Amino acid sequence: MTHLSSTHLPGPGPAPSDRRRPPRRTGLKAVVAVSVVLAVAAGGAYAAGAGPFARGDEPLDPAAAAQARAFLADWAGDRLDGAAARTTNPATAREVLRNFTSGLDIRGPRLTAARAARTGDGDGEVRVPFTAKMPVSGLGTWTYRSQLPLRKQGNGGWKVDWKLSLVHPHLSESAKFRLEREETAAPQVTDRAGASLTGGSYPSLQAVLGQFAPGGGGPRGAIRLVDRVTGDVEGTEARFGGKGAGGDKPVATTLDASWQAAAERAMAHADGKNASLVALRVDNGEVLAMANSPATGFNRAVSGTYAPGSTWKIVTSSALLLNGSVAQDTVVDCPRHLVVGKEFHNVETSEFPGATFRKDFTESCNTAFISLRGKLGGSELGDVARKYFGVGQEWHVGVPSYDGSVPVPKDETEKAASMIGQGRVQANPLIMASVTATAASGTFHQPVIVRGGEDTTRTTALPAPVVAQLRSMMRATVTEGTAHVLADLPGGIGAKTGTAEVSEGEPNNGWLVARRGNVAVACVVEQGVTGGGSAGPVLHSLLSAVPDDPS
Template sequence: MDSLAEYTSTGPRNRRPRRTAVRAVTAGAVVLAVAAGGAYAAGLGPFARDTGPDPAAGKQARAFLADWAAGRLPSAAARTTSPGAAGRVLDSFTAGLEITEPALKAEAEAATEAADGTVTVPFTARMPVAGLGTWTYESKLPLRQQSDGTWKVAWKLSVVHPRLSGTEKFRLEREETKPPEVIDRQGTALSGDELPSLAPLMARLGGNGTDSGARGAIHLVDRATGDVERTEARFGARTVRDKGPVRTTLHAGWQSAAEQALATHAEGKNAALVALRIDDGEILAVANSPASGFNRALSGTYAPGSTWKIVTSSALLLKDAVKPDDVVDCPQYLTVGKRFQNVELSEHPGATFHKDFTESCNTAFISLRDRLYDGELRDVARKYFGVGQEWHVGAPTYDGSVPAPKDETEKAASMIGQGRVQANPLLMASVTATAVSGTFHQPSLTDGNEDTTATTPLPRRVVTRLRAMLRATVTDGTANVLADLPGEIGAKTGTAEVSDAQDNNGWLVAHRGNVAVACVVEEGVTGGGSAGPIVYSLLAAASGDPE
C-alpha cells in the first residue's frame, strides 16, 4: 500500500494579470528538486503568493526543468519560444560534455517580474560529468506570456548557461590517469572489469592520500579559434602523495552478489543497491545499473516513499504518540489539500498501527500528522539517524534532506516519504541499520574518514517495536517476497511517485544478521515487485555476516 497514487492539484488557479513593477517572491514558494534519476516533487503548494509573478509562469519553468533533467528534450524545447533551436542546443550541450542526468533546482522564492512582464526564475544546475564529478552553476529562465495567454521560456543560449553565447561554447578535456589499486576489507584486489559498478567509483575514492584517478576540466572556449577563455570547472586531484593501494571496507563476495542481482533482476531499469554492516556502518557493496555514469547508490536524490515510514514511526514512537496496538484506521482516501490514496485503493478498517506499517497504509500514517510538530521529522531524522548532517564516507555522497513542510499538504506527503524528503540507497541502508541497532554509525567506504556527525541513540523500547514491525512486514506484509530466505529478516517496501509521466520508483530495505540493505529501482512500479527480487537474490547468494 505504498503508492501515493494521486497527488495532483485539486483545481486550476485563476490567472492573475501581469504586474508592472519588479517584485521578488519572498517566501513560501515551491522549490523544485529534479533528482538525478528523475525523482522530483511537483505541485506542492503555491509557486508564489498574491504579490508575486503569475503562478502559471512558475509552473512552466518547473515543467521545462523537469523535462530537461529527465531527458525529454523535445518536450522541453516545445516549452520555449524557439523549439527547433532549443532542441538542438539542449541535445548537443549534454552530449558534448558527457553530462548524465542533470539535477535542476528552481529557486522560485527569488523569481522576479520586470516592467515588460517578463518573469525570471533563477535555477541551480548540477551536471554530473561522466567519470569526473559534478559541475554546478547558476542560471536564469526568462518567461514571457504569449498571445494565447500561455507562458513560454524566452529562448536564448544563456538559458542553458549564462556564458554560453554565439561566440563562446564549452569544451570538456580529460586527462587520462591510471586509477589507484583498490583492495577489499580482506586484501583481495578489486577489478572494475570484473565488478563494473566499481570502475567509476575507484577514481573517486579518497581520504588516504592517493591519486583520485580521472582528471579533467570544462573550459569556456572561443567558437572560432578554440582558444580557452576561462576554466569553468576542474575535476580530480593534481598531486599524488602515496602510490599504495586503497583499502576499502568492501567485501568482494557481497559486491559480486550485488552486481549479479542487479544484472539479473533490474530488467534494464536504472537501479542501485547498498549493503553495509549494522554495527559499524562499513559499506560492503555498492552497485548501480547501469554500472557506468552516475552513482545513484551514493549520490542519488530520490523520494524514499514508504521506506521512510521507519523514520516516521520512530518519531511517533519516541513520544508515545501512538503504540503498535492502537487502532489507526486505514481508509482508501484521505484529503489534505490534495487527495492521497493507497495502492489499488486498498483499505483496512479498524487496523492497528502495527498492521498499518506492515501493509504500508499511506492514509493511516497521514492521519497521524498532527501528533508531530511541523519540523519533527526533520529533527528526528537528523538527531537519531544522522540524516542531513555531513558524512565523510571516503567518496562523494548525498546525505539526505528533510525540509520542514511549508503547509499541511506537504506535511502529509512527508509522513510517507514524499514531498521534499530526499534520500538514496546509502542513506536508507543506514536508516535501517540505525533503526534495528539503535545507534547511528557514519557509513564508511575507506579507513580513517573524519566523523563530524553527532547523534543520539534510539531508546531500546523504540528499537524493539521497530524490529517487530519490520519482521512482521516480511512474515505477514508487503515484503513477503523475502519470507522463505533463512535468517530473521526484517524489511520495509516503498513505492514513491515521481511524476504523472513516469511510473513509480520501487524501494525495499532489509536487514539480516549484521547487514542492512537498501535498493531502489527507477520506474519499478512497486517495491516488492521490482526491488524485492534484487534484494532476495543478494541475500540468497551472500549468506553469513562478513568479517
C-alpha cells in the same frame, strides 16, 4: 589521454541518450551507463508544475514565478521542447539547452529557484535567480548560479526572455563550454583488509572499478570556457578529481571480500531480473558490499533512481512519531481501498479493521499510512528525510552516486503517494541501506566506499524513543509480518518490505531492507512483484552466508 566535448550554437547537438544503449568502451564506460539512467529517472523528480522554490520563498509576481518554475522543471526533467516553448525564442532555446546538457554530459540537473524580483530599470522585467547543480557523467557535480529574465507578453502571460546568459552567465555569442576528460587506467583496488578486488573475481564490481583513479583521486576532468572561433581556453569553470597522493598505490576501499563474494552469489536468487543490493556498517556508513544483476550493467545499487515503495514507511513513521501523531498502539484503521484523487489499495487488497499502527507497519498497510497524510505538513516528510536521514543532501561516497529526492507534493494525491514511497520520492539501495542504519542507531553516517573523503552533510540524531519504536516495529515485521522470509535467521533481524509500482501494466519492483547487528542491507528487484517474494531470497542468501559482522 584527454577527451573533449562542448556546447554548440546553433547547429545539431548530440543525440539524446538512450537508457538501454550499450556503454561506451572507455575507461569511464560504467560511469556513462550510470549517468544515462540518471538522466531518464531523475527527470521524475521535477514534474511540470512542481516547484523547485525553496520553502518559505514568496515570489513577487506569482504568474511570472510560476512560469520560471515550470521552465526549470522542464529543463531539469529533460523535457526540452516544453522548456523551450516557455521562452521568447523556442527554436534556439531548444537547441542550446540540448547541446549544453548533452554536449557536457550533464545528467539529471537539479535547479533550485530563489525569490523573484523586478529589475530596477522600470522595464517591467522580472528576474528569478536559481542555483544549478549539474551532475557531469562520471566526474562530479558542477554548481553555479544564474538567473531567468521573464517578460510579460501581449496576451498578459509571461515568458522567459531568451538569452544565452540565462543558461550560464558566461555562455555568450563568442564563448562556449568544453568538457575535457582525462582518461585514467583502472587502478588496483583492495578491500578493507588489503585483499585484491578485480572484475574477474567480483563481476558486480566491474561497474565500479573504472570510477576510481590510481591513488584514489577519482576520474579527472574539467569544464573550460573557450572561444567559439579559435577554441582558445579563456578560463576554467570547474575541475573534477585530483592527482591522487598515492601514485600507483592501490585504492583501499571499505569493501569486505567475504561480504562482496556473498553478495555476488546472492544475486543468483534474483532469477535473472535486474536487481541490486548494498550492505553497509551501521556505526560508520562504510560500504561492505554492493552487487548488481546483470553484473555488466550500470551500478544500480548506488546510482539507480527508484521509488522505494513501502521501505520508505521507515521515514514516514519517523515523521509521524517525531511530531507525536501516533504511537505503536494507536488505532489506525486499514481499509482495503482509499480514494485520494485516485484509488490506492493494499497488496493483494488486504485489510485489517481496527489495526494498530504497529500492525499497519508490520503488514505494510498503504491505506492506513495514507489516511495519516493530514498529520504531516506539505514539506514535513522531505524535511525529516533530509534533517535526520541525510536524504537529498549531497553525499561524497567515493564513486558517483544519486543521493535521493523528496520533493514537496504538488497536490493531495501526490502527498498520499509520498507517504508510501511512491509519487516523486526517489531512492536506491545505497540510500535505503543508509535509512535502515539510521533508524537502527538514530544517527546518520554518510555512506562511503573510500575513507577520508569530504563530508558536507549536516543531520540531527533521532530521539531515543523514536529509535526504540522503529526497531521494535522492524523486528515485529520479521517475526509476525511481511518480512517473515528472514525469521529463521539468527541475530534479532529487523526489516521492512516494499512493493513499488512502476507503470500501468508493468510488474511492481520488490524491495527489502534489513538490519542485523552492525550491518544494514537493502535490495531491490525490478519487476519482482513483492518484496518478500523477490528481494527476500536475495537477502536471506546474503545474511546466511556471512553470519558474523565485520570488525
